[in-house]
Amino acid sequence: GAGVSQSPSNKVTEKGKDVELRCDPISGHTALYWYRQSLGQGLEFLIYFQGNSAPDKSGLPSDRFSAERTGGSVSTLTIQRTQQEDSAVYLCASSSQGTRNQPQHFGDGTRLSIL
């Protein structure tokens, strides 16, 4: 499809396990963002990639969270030693130029549940 694709759509795992979430941005989009939405909350910024530049990790809540973007396209968000408070919907978005005023286009998210 032409939109942002995320996988898996749902993930249930036990506390303490590591998880990997994947995002395929819209082809040609150079900017990629990760957000998460916890229950009853708005979306919270996590990390930003623009081209080959170093990512902006200022939103990552702890050092258990990391992300990479290979070849300027696909991105993976990794959460190590998951905790119950990590349960949320993790959303990826991309935009065409990464300038501040380009609308971001979102995937449908990964719903992560930590038991």
Add this chain to the structure above:
Amino acid sequence: DQQVKQNSPSLSVQEGRISILNCDYTNSMFDYFLWYKKYPAEGPTFLISISSIKDKNEDGRFTVFLNKSAKHLSLHIVPSQPGDSAVYFCAAVGGSQGNLIFGKGTKLSVKP
């Protein structure tokens, strides 16, 4: 401390009438705002945006108004349709990299 606030968690409107969704922000440095619409189990969909150099932007049934002095913006939907029923998020461009700061959303229900 929330920088973007949507104080009404829900709004119910009759089909054909106007829906008005409100949003307040605290940081006077914010200069670009967006509205997103979200259906259950889907990602947010971009709806409309406005730059702080304007006070109004219109796109079909959707109009966004910005009052910089009051740090307030609103989204008007006229006429409202049942398919407009969704959660609406207000967002401001917060960082130099363009990351968005979102409100908690307002759930709009349009009744036939």
